[in-house]
Amino acid sequence: MRIGITDSGVGGLSVCAELEARLSQSPLNQDIEVLYLNAAIEDDYAYNSMPDRRTRLQAFDRFLHSVRDKYQPDLLFIACNTLSVLFRDPYFDHHRHVHIEGIVGTGVREMLRAFERQRDLSFIIFASPATIEEGVYGKRLKSHGVPDQQVCEQACPGLPDAISNDSSGRLASELLEKFVPAALQKLGGRAENVLAFLGCTHYGYQAVQFELALHAQLPKVTVMNPNLKAVDTILSNLDNQAGSGDLTINFISRYAIPPVVIKSLSAYIGVKAPATLAALKNFTLEPELCGEL
Incomplete structure (x- = not known):
């Protein structure tokens, strides 16, 4: 099963880290692929930096189209309050057929x-x-x-x-x-x-x-x-039968994650979630992740 977790930046990586910790302690009887999808356009230009609500709506819509076309997640969890709130707008009704849940x-x-x-x-x-x-x-x-x-x-x-x-x-x-x-x-x-x-x-x-x-x-x-309860929401969508399924995690971003951010996240999640931290350190650059700008 492919799970996408997205946020406008690296805050939602805490949800990814908690998910890793839970699945490491209690593996399921299915392989889980987690894609952390950074919805921010640049390190210094995320959704709270955008000039107005319509710009945020259009930017997130482009991102969702890109994620669907490139990665086809079975579940996309919006681990971002700003984007989760935004997704409630009827503007996104054409995405409702995709399994998307949010932290709000x-x-x-x-x-x-x-x-x-x-x-x-x-x-x-x-x-x-x-x-x-x-x-x-x-x-x-x-x-x-x-x-x-x-x-x-x-x-x-x-x-x-x-x-x-x-x-x-x-x-x-x-x-x-x-x-x-x-x-x-x-x-x-x-x-x-x-x-x-x-x-x-x-x-x-x-x-x-x-x-x-x-x-x-x-x-x-x-x-x-x-953030911790958000993992319960994600796990509720999985087959909870215990087993020995594999867990893989990848971090995908439109821009390079600054070293100072990686250093801080190492302190926050390193011990708890080594695979999540490794994914951050070895992030995949995808210039078209946020669609055409």
Whole structure:
């Protein structure tokens, strides 16, 4: 079975790494080929850098056509909140016949489960500017009965690059010193029991920095990283019969991955997912991965 995992950059590689770890511990009775497909056009020009929503729609549409024509995955998992939100648009209806799932559904489901257990829970959605602009997480929570005053959405511009370029966490910590107080101000000091949702797959690499920044301000807070649960969604589509099937992983990108990013990812996933890291280090360049620009 061929599984495509895509993100606008390397954040979604955390999903690939967790999938590798799970399948290494519990191999299935089928061969699995994982293709990590980097949807970003350039290292410094991904979807949150694009000038408007229509440009993002057109760019992702070209990418999906290219992936279908070149690789024909049996399942394509969108491990990117921005792209997963975007894919909900009717603009992509002509792709619905392909098996495509996204991380937004996973995230909303897990937050609602938490709310069912604790009705006093307030939510802070930390995400990219494009994801916050779409407002999907907040709308979905509110449509399922979460009161308006218990939902806050906080954009974190620049944070993915800080995480990709600095595994020490220093750059991420400096940005969170601004974003966390801004989010708490939106909640108006009302929240005593908070769930902080990491609405960008990059953020999970520095979940500890979120915990440190939030615990310094709040008496009771839980950080939710949906990347791990995303793997449950992928595995639910596979035959779960145990066996000795092979697992292969390849990383495909339109541009060369910068050495500083590879160095950071080595620190984040190296021990847990050696095959995923090897795929990143030996990435395949595919200039036409994002279609004709």
